Amino acid sequence: GAVVSQHPSWVICKSGTSVKIECRSLDFQATTMFWYRQFPKQSLMLMATSNEGSKATYEQGVEKDKFLINHASLTLSTLTVTSAHPEDSSFYICSAPLPEWGQPQHFGDGTRLSIL
């Protein structure tokens, strides 16, 4: 079945550094991918829509300069958390819809980001 791979699965870094998270669709092409973040005991919150070959669209309240999204190919989207601070610590998850209408999205296994 369709698989979405996310890397790394967890990362710990110092405050002020930038962290890149990759999301790959392994056996299908995805012109659109989505990025979510999830705080402990809360639901997933949609951050942005990643569009292949064009700018990402961000949900209200999400800082586009803080969370840089690049969708350079039909199988790869990256999320870069720039100048990360402890409040950016969270679980980040990507998803990609299959190209056929009505088919479900497939999610990566998430990246746990801890900023010290």
Next chain:
Amino acid sequence: DAKTTQPTSMDCAEGRAANLPCNHSTISGNEYVYWYRQIHSQGPQYIIHGLKNNETNEMASLIITEDRKSSTLILPHATLRDTAVYYCIEEEAGTYKYIFGTGTRLKVLA
């Protein structure tokens, strides 16, 4: 805002059927209902989806009311490994976006 509402939590005895309800009263005629579950510290796992008709696969059954304003996910023989948060999702029309509600935290009891 989330377009679906679900009970916050439910318990189910191991081996019994778990019936998880969801209200999606704003659903339009061509929008699917999707069900996923999330086990701690993992990404959501797809379970089943439907449009109008009831659906069944190896994981679960989905019963959709005739007016399509609500649905029920049925896990026929719940096991301890089915303990998870279950999300019922209505896709935002024309955008592929999923807006997650709070989901139902299902606890299967031995």
